[in-house]
Amino acid sequence: MKHIIAALCALVLLSACQKGEINSLNTPVVTGITGNPTRSDLFNLATGAESGMRNSLTTYLDAEGIIGREIYRFSSSEPRFTTDLLGGGTKVLDNNTFYLTNPWVSRYQVIRQCFILLEAISHTSETVASDAQKKGFSGYAKTLIGYQLLLNINLTDSSGARIPVANGVVQGPVVTDPGIVLDSVLKFLDEGKADLTGAEIIFPLSDGFAGFKDAAGLLKFNRALAARVHVYRKHWAEALTALNESFFDLNGDLSTGVWHYFSTSGGDMVNLSYIAPNSNGEVRIAHPAYASDIVPGDDRINKTQVRNSSASQNGLTGNRDVIIWTSLNAPVSIIRNEELVLIYAEANIQNGNFPNAIVALNRIRTAHNLPAYAGAVTNAALMNELLYNRRYSLFMEGHRWIDMRRYGLLNTLPKDRADDDVWSHFPLPQSESNQ
Numbered sequence: 001m002k003h004i005i006a007a008l009c010a011l012v013l014l015s016a017c018q019k020g021e022i023n024s025l026n027t028p029v030v031t032g033i034t035g036n037p038t039r040s041d042l043f044n045l046a047t048g049a050e051s052g053m054r055n056s057l058t059t060y061l062d063a064e065g066i067i068g069r070e071i072y073r074f075s076s077s078e079p080r081f082t083t084d085l086l087g088g089g090t091k092v093l094d095n096n097t098f099y100l101t102n103p104w105v106s107r108y109q110v111i112r113q114c115f116i117l118l119e120a121i122s123h124t125s126e127t128v129a130s131d132a133q134k135k136g137f138s139g140y141a142k143t144l145i146g147y148q149l150l151l152n153i154n155l156t157d158s159s160g161a162r163i164p165v166a167n168g169v170v171q172g173p174v175v176t177d178p179g180i181v182l183d184s185v186l187k188f189l190d191e192g193k194a195d196l197t198g199a200e201i202i203f204p205l206s207d208g209f210a211g212f213k214d215a216a217g218l219l220k221f222n223r224a225l226a227a228r229v230h231v232y233r234k235h236w237a238e239a240l241t242a243l244n245e246s247f248f249d250l251n252g253d254l255s256t257g258v259w260h261y262f263s264t265s266g267g268d269m270v271n272l273s274y275i276a277p278n279s280n281g282e283v284r285i286a287h288p289a290y291a292s293d294i295v296p297g298d299d300r301i302n303k304t305q306v307r308n309s310s311a312s313q314n315g316l317t318g319n320r321d322v323i324i325w326t327s328l329n330a331p332v333s334i335i336r337n338e339e340l341v342l343i344y345a346e347a348n349i350q351n352g353n354f355p356n357a358i359v360a361l362n363r364i365r366t367a368h369n370l371p372a373y374a375g376a377v378t379n380a381a382l383m384n385e386l387l388y389n390r391r392y393s394l395f396m397e398g399h400r401w402i403d404m405r406r407y408g409l410l411n412t413l414p415k416d417r418a419d420d421d422v423w424s425h426f427p428l429p430q431s432e433s434n435q
Helices: 004-011 039-052 057-067 098-122 131-159 178-196 215-232 236-244 288-293 299-303 337-350 354-367 379-393 400-406
Strands: 071-075 257-260 282-286 304-313 316-322 332-336
Touching (some): 039 098, 057 071, 057 131, 098 131, 131 178, 178 215, 215 236, 215 337, 282 288, 282 304, 299 379, 337 379
Antiparallel strands (some): 257 332, 282 316, 304 316
């Protein structure tokens, strides 16, 4: 099963490079199989969509991690990691370069793939897939559409995004209200939930979906994503409802969840986020504040490792490699139970249910070698504790910059050089502005 993605990833594999431009998001990935698809055609479309979610993922995580002051990314061949993304000197974010356009287009390519799958399902005969099986395909496709749109609006925020539309339909205008885009994300997820209810899954998924490969599992995955979006929208009660329908488990394994699966097997994609410790030339190191701000005894310091010698570039220095990913085969989290426990804590804090929130925060604290929370029982104090734990539990999973933005705390992130900036959002890609 672990080689299924490898066999089909050519459907949507764009470029494993961190740079190099990607084709227009309006170009369908797969064509010519929607009229009378075979089961194999449907499997290829579904598997290709999962595979495509990995394209430019490292670029996405690095860009958010750099701006959110989680990491420095030093590269002998790419100065923009330490200039544009940190606002070094007079540098600003470019609307037509790899760190924006590659992840942006990759997400819309997956969305297009999913719409092609939806179109194919609408023309699928009963001999190929039953109604329940068709619902499985459509629920999966709509879940991925919502998730991929979420990642793009995370980047551009008030610069906007286009609401995805069916294959062959004219693209709508850029929507610059991020709340409207997030509501569209929820709409896709809710439609996916409806389709997955009572569905049957017959298509293969990678081992990144281990434990979630049937309709019930995909529904829990869908609701976990919905809980994330609801806290972004400050829908606290709705977030708790979604958690109850997800795989949230206050006392369960914090690593349980859905992951992007990578492999060094021929034809598959490796995890480009992995850089061996003590490397030179290409380096990903924790921002110095990661170690200086952590509470003594917190075992999440072990997501980093002290280097044999410090690394420096362009006036920046760090001495701790990021070691979350331990090999080219290492998976990358999409969403896992530790985030859900923290969502539960956040929603309860904001609902004024402090005892429930403290139970959840203590679940995280004790899991990471810290004593039970003994601070003030106020919204402000508990939110500080919540954000601290989100920072360290979800390090380099794509959350810190967004958390600081949604709570108006970007101005608290460090500027390490006199002329640096902390960006609130990326510009709209030039290709979108030209349409």
